[in-house]
Amino acid sequence: MRSIWNGQVEFGLVSIPVRLYAATENNSVRFRxxxxxDGGxxxxxxxxxxxxEEVPYSEIAKGYQTEGGELVVITxxxxxxxxxxxxRSAQVVEFVPLESIDPVYYDKTYYLEPRKSAxxxxxxxxxxxxxxDRVAIVRITLRNREAMAVLRAASDVIMLSTMHWADEVRTPAFPFLQEEHPQVxxxxxxxxxxxxxxxxDDVFDPTEYHDxxxxxxAELVEGKLVGGRTQASGGTRRRSRSGKGSGEDEDVSDLLRALSASVDDDSGSRSTSGTKNTKNTKKSDTRKKPPAAKKSATTSSGRKAAAKKTANSKPRTKKGA
Incomplete structure (x- = not known):
């Protein structure tokens, strides 16, 4: 893992030399x-x-277009x-309670690693x-852009989360907010x-969810590789739209009845499991990987690696699947 920033955190008169590492990665499927x-x-x-005419990079500038349609060229x-x-410094400017920051302001998160001397x-x-029980608000320059960020302690390390500026967070202006609302x-x-x-549940376990x-x-790509079908077929199969359609637009006239049915359904599922804290069957079905997908994902290490490489993704299954 390569650091993206080397500098120091300035905490009053204390300077802490650190390296910055990305805490997350994007594992979304990418296609060409x-x-x-012919696959070209x-x-x-x-x-x-x-x-x-085709323009070389040396002749390309940036253009800013005004609301009036005028174009300003900037070299x-x-x-x-x-x-x-x-x-190369992240200056702490204040300490605030974590709960005072709306999560909508968070952008990207990084780990801070100290130098040996710090x-x-x-x-x-x-x-x-x-x-x-507070977090530190800092100013930091990353990739030639000044950013506001939060330092917080988590998992025995200090984490830095960059934030959106206040004018980047939109204010909701939906029509219903101006109308008279029905009483709940x-x-x-x-x-x-x-x-x-x-x-x-008492805690949130992110490992119970997957893409x-x-x-x-990944399973589709693996199947094509195993079958020797490396070229696109003539037809494209559409995803099932079960559960969506006219029913999605129907107005639920009795909210109380719908809530009551949900509670009854959830209670019935839990009663068969025998424990209160066990996930109900319906919830499990929406979050756990189907058996077929598990079997395919663990078929052959060679074919799995080839499927990952072709799809440019990193599908992961839960340990022990």
Missing amino acids: QVHAQ QIRYQRVCSEDG PDELAAAEPQSS VRPYLLLRDVLHKS RSEEMSMAMTLVDHMA RYRDAV
Whole structure:
């Protein structure tokens, strides 16, 4: 894992040299655009809309179009001059309660690793964040862009999460917010809270969820590789739309009845399991991998690796599947 930033966290008069590593990765399925007949990759040319000629990178500038339709051309040198001065420090500006930050402001998350000479102050800041039950707001420059970020203690390390600026978060302006709302009845609220209690868990376990689309694509690719079908077939099978359609647009006239049915369904599923905290059958069906998918995902290590490489994805199955 390669660090994306080397610098220091400035905590008052304390400087903590650190490295920054991405805490997450995007494992979404990625495809290339190819010619269906022969598999040739589709390439794009940079063509000027005015003269129809291909433009080399050396002649490409950035253009900013105003709301009035005027185009302002900005050269790379002009843009570089407008960038903030490169800084190798993340300056702590204040400490706030974590719950005071709306999650909508969070962007990307990173791990902070201390240099060998800075382990002690690093641990001090980590423990201070733990003990104070607060997070640190910092300013940091990443990839020539200034960002606001949060430092928080988690998993025995310090994590940094970049944030959106206030003017980047949109304000909802839906018409229904300006209209007179129907009152929620006390019976409906009571039944809804009962449903929440039946579906509640003490902790969130992200390993119980997986990308079913990514797994299905990996299985599809593996099947084509095993069958020797490396070219696109003539027909494309559409995904099933079961459960969607006219019923999706129907108005539920009796909310209380729907909530009551949900509670009864959930209670029935739990009664067969014998324990209150066991996931109900319906919930399991929507989150667990189907048996067929498990079998295919663990068939042959060689074929699985080839399927992953072709689909440019990293499907994962739960340990022990």
